[in-house]
Amino acid sequence: MALLVTSLQAGAQTTPKFADAQASDPVTMGWMAGSPPPADKLIQFADGTFRKFPQIRWSFSNYRQFVPTSTVARGTGPVSVLPMAARQDIDGVSFQVLGTGETMTWAQSLGANYTDGIVVLHKGRIVYERYFGVFKPQGQHIAMSVTKSFIGTLSAMLVAEGVIDENALTSKYVPELKDTGFGDVTVRQLLDMTTGIKYSENYADPKAEIFDHTRAGGVTPRPPGYEGPKSFYEFLQTIKKEGAHGQAFAYKTVNADALGWVIRRATGKSIGENLQERIWSKLGAEQDAYFTIDTVGTEFAGGGFNAGLRDMARFGEVMRQGGNYNGQQIVPRKVVADIRNGAGKAEFAKAGYKTLPGWSYRNMWWVSHNEHGAYSARGVHGQAIYIDPKAEMVIARFASHPLAGNPNNDPTSLPAYHALAKHLLAHPQ
């Protein structure tokens, strides 16, 4: 039955009605089933259907089928053990929906958020794990802007090692950006998204620069006769300055790609090579991960990472354990501590995120400053890694919410996470 839901919460996009999670289940809908799939079940890159709802319920779990990609290898070693300790009491944990105050259970929240997969670690053990639709434990799902938290962490590691100077201008590493809006931006300003460049991330506005950006990178289709920039690097060189840098948090995906260029120039290696060598191959990951790339092989640092859910949870566990996981200090302790401490709340508040009061943004992580010290990697349509240090809890979630902006799913996810954290603290097993 095709139930319809509306978007209730303050800060959300306009509220068209969408089929709910059950009605939009991609297996039920039969996307790409058949040999060949019938025309009305076909999802394509060229016509843009791969980014439309409800097709995204299938395509987000199969991104490599639409665009060229590059591998982030797990390496050839053994898989690290994530002990299983499933709990039956989690589905019933209840919470109040932000804005409406409605009571909802954890189990209900999964549908409300169009969850494709979710895993909860408590003290390093899997206490909860669910997969929906076409997403499977051995599958890979696009992480969207959760990607940025990997880029931010890598950058902070390189800063800690002295390979990158956070106070240097971006153009020290990338001279091509000297005469652009990035010309007087520091690496630190990229990392904390306080650049005053002209760049709109409003997914509801077809003229927003985010779409010029993804067209340039070949991540979304180009119209016939397209004459715009043909790679991420070309696009970065078109960026203009709009206001002062370092004054306010303003979420602009292009900062991550500028940072990606800095990393490449500072290390002489691609983003994928850096991630593989420094993090992914040390996790004991179950699977290779991958990046979507442009036509010159550049990874989409702003949002092109795809990985398995348990491996995302492993990375969350790296952070929760102060960088130490699988018998190694993977991320320096001080890098993790710096992220946990967050950045300026006043600068963050200027961005007006109604669902994130009192938060800040540091090294491309979102920091709650709540009583548990929780912080999160976040990506559009509901992708998240959520780390609650006090509750010793890590949540990794992939989703395909019909609306891109996370204000659309925060009301039914952030309070759920916090309620679960409190439940785990109160009822340890």
Next chain:
Amino acid sequence: MALLVTSLQAGAQTTPKFADAQASDPVTMGWMAGSPPPADKLIQFADGTFRKFPQIRWSFSNYRQFVPTSTVARGTGPVSVLPMAARQDIDGVSFQVLGTGETMTWAQSLGANYTDGIVVLHKGRIVYERYFGVFKPQGQHIAMSVTKSFIGTLSAMLVAEGVIDENALTSKYVPELKDTGFGDVTVRQLLDMTTGIKYSENYADPKAEIFDHTRAGGVTPRPPGYEGPKSFYEFLQTIKKEGAHGQAFAYKTVNADALGWVIRRATGKSIGENLQERIWSKLGAEQDAYFTIDTVGTEFAGGGFNAGLRDMARFGEVMRQGGNYNGQQIVPRKVVADIRNGAGKAEFAKAGYKTLPGWSYRNMWWVSHNEHGAYSARGVHGQAIYIDPKAEMVIARFASHPLAGNPNNDPTSLPAYHALAKHLLAHPQ
């Protein structure tokens, strides 16, 4: 130093001169290095450079960077152990080059064959393993027509289970092929490549149907204004009959894609799902594998499989051990025995392969009928899995030879394999 070599052997293509393996090393050449790579180091899909020599020395190890792909997952279980027992005496094993009689060592043969990676298992242990250029143990390389041996094995497994009737017409499973050249072809004729369809595999002829085939599948670029078939399925429906079926072996890649369609219709699952469920997830593979796909998501059954080298060796070991590996009967014993027995030598001889006298072709495997009972999966430019039952030896090789046809590398590889087999028999360790 850019040494030049010529193609000496009978049965090879015309003999332009190519940079040798050392001079064409893709790391030395700097392909795709830099951010962005300079124009003369760029390899692209659209301009066809990804399939040109010497660029293939890079691109064959990075195929997913050029085309959409789909995953064949390793699953989430442990990696199976391939014990290491490296031997130092293999590089010096010598043999006579076919045709010229020149003496060459094993070590020399690796360069002569433009080897990207090679692993030798003896009694299930890795006795030799080498990687060259950009290919790494954790990397994936295109297997070209080695893919077909996976398709043939899957098909034979389904025949053994009674899911597919090998004596049925292809059109029983795929009615769309009834009025094409495949109309009166049996599944068995597809499996043994004895169809009389009109289809040229001559890589030296730009008008050969193999190129129509790969353009239809989007595996090679289409010219502006392209109006031809837009998927593998559309292409398959254009095939005409040329001669009688079942009379002679004639190597035509399209038979594998027709078989792929049969498998999909008989099982209701994609090739990737079948391979994953029946073989790949049971190997204890180190890595996911992947297929190149067309725009409706169809795997290129004729040549689109990419995998890690050790995992290819694991599959060879499955076959060597009569289908039993990693604690499971993965392929039925009778399927392996049937492949080892081969097919009609007389039918095979009609194809005129000068480097393969007395061989046959069964279930998409090449069977030598030599005194060791060796048989092989083979792909253009030098891809191979070579199984020598008597010597208890499996060789997996990836390569990027400048010339597609294996008659160009057989003279420096087949006698090397046989010499090594005899050496291992004579000097067990």
